[in-house]
Amino acid sequence: MPESVRQHYELYPYPDYPLFASVRRRDTYANNLDALWALFNGELPPPAARRILIAGCGSFAPYPFALANPDTPVTALDLSRNSLKRARLHCLLHGLTGVEFLPGDLCDPNLAPGPYGMIDAYGVLHHLAEPLAGLRALAARLAHGGIVRVMLYSRYTRLEEDSIRRALRFLKVRDPEQVRRMVARSGKDSRLRGFFESSDEVSSRSGLADALLHPQVKSYRIAEILDLVAASGLELLRFAHRGALPEPEREVARIRELERDKRAPGNFVFYLGRDVKGPCREQDGVYRLNPCLAAALAPWRLAPLHLPGRLGHENAALDGAERRFLRRFRKPVPAADLSRAELVKAGDYADRLFLMRCRT
DSSP: OOHHHHHHHHHSOSOOOOTTOOOOGGGGGGGOHHHHHHHHHSSOOOGGGOOEEEETOTTTTHHHHHHHOTTSOEEEEESOHHHHHHHHHHHHHTTOOOEEEEESOTTOTTSSOSOEEEEEEETOGGGSSSHHHHHHHHHTTEEEEEEEEEEEOBTTTSHHHHHHHHHHHHTTOOOHHHHHHHHHHSOTTOHHHHHHHHOSGGGSHHHHHHHHSOSOOOOBOHHHHHHHHHHHTOEEEEEOSTTOOSSHHHHHHHHHHHHHTTOOSSSEEEEEESSOOOOOOTTSSEEEEOGGGTGGGOTTOOSOBOOOOOTTOOOOOBOHHHHHHHHGGGSOEEGGGSOHHHHHHHHHHHHTTSEEEEOO
8 A cells, every 4th residue: 555545544544533432332233243244144153253354444443343243353454553543542442342453554465364254444445556456455364254345435426526636636735724725715606615515524634634635546436346346256245335225236237327327326335255155044044133232122221213224224213013023032033933924024124134044
């Protein structure tokens, strides 16, 4: 990875959430290794795969991953020592241990050797000089049955952002305060001012730097993503950006239609896998509650339960009846003990990662 990228994140660790900013464990349910492994393999991960790598962890991601997986070793790898320092402090302030913080380049095969059951590369590969080399380096660390989550910038989502970034580079603007002064002097109808008024990311210094001053950025069309995945040797399992269809082929077709009009569903989020076994059938195996939701479903909690959308779903608040239904799965429930209607409901919750469906 270019030295300029390391220097950028030493100056602007990202994101810069307050150190006391907290996350509820129930909201980390989609980061739980058991739930993700069960979704794509129809079973719980074997002991050798109970490890998580956050490749390019930044200053925050180790905290929600450690919260979601308290009994699973997490390795947090990043170029920037300042980012790692802030990430370590965030975990310590919230009483989370079990995270190894490792400085270095994810393309270095001597760092963080596998196998890992899950690798997170959220917003990382598009900052590499050779994204394919980075993805292959992650694939080499992945256990059989393992899962990689990737987020990549979308070309049509970032048209304005990329245009402004190129203009600022041409003008040799390198400091966030320079950009803010330019915005202050710009006309009320200028594109630069319009972007600042519509973007939440530029409200912070590090967010502005990441969006508009980053030295190495690539954005993607869907065809380029498919080529990248095919060359990596991994299998495309599922898209997980907002509104994504569950079947990859249908979602690819939907995105192609959007791109014909120079539109996109936002930045691309998707899961890749190596030799996954496929999900367990609804009528087979047993169902278990995602462990991140156990405390939130306690009987004395009477208010509706709100969970953030994941895997393309918009989650409505769970009412009392739905919570009572999910409580039944605190202990494993065989599919044979469920009615047809209950199986359909349990299958939907398993697809959303609220439940884990595993072969017996």
